Amino acid sequence: MGPNALRSSEFAYTALTTGGFDGVHLSSAAATLTHYVIGSTSSEAVSRKRSDEAATRSAVDAHLRAHIDEYPTLAGHFPLLDEDDWDAHFHRGMRLLLTGLTSPEARG
Incomplete structure (x- = not known):
């Protein structure tokens, strides 16, 4: 893990701790967000690599x-998904993911 990955992780962990996550729930939520970003960018890269x-x-x-x-x-x-609509697709998916992510305390 280099400095860029650590900065990204720090950003995600800070946002999630502010939202009430800690312990194993914090790690799981951060991993979920990270995997979504990596998966989305991988899909976009493969798609854009194709000539048609x-x-x-x-x-x-x-x-x-x-x-x-x-x-x-x-x-x-x-x-x-329109060819040039990857940003909208990513943001729509992230919103869906985040609206389902709540801390254990918020769930009651």
């Missing part, structure tokens, strides 16, 4: 529809 994201999405959509018996939920709700 629209063609890839179209091929996946066609495959899901051709195999709807295996993937009924995915075929009906294939991820809707």
Whole structure:
């Protein structure tokens, strides 16, 4: 862990302790946020690396529809994400994650 990772961790831990987290709950909440950020940025990097994201999405959509018996939920709700809308997608997901994150004390 270098200085950049430590600064990011300090920021997350400070925000979460201010919100009432401590002990194992603090560690779990910080890990959850960190994993969300890493997963989101990895997905975006892989997607942007492809030369034709629209063609890839179209091929996946066609495959899901051709195999709807295996993937009924995915075929009906294939991820809707504009190519250049990664920031909005990230922030929407983070808001969903944070609204579910409450400290044990806040839950009563």
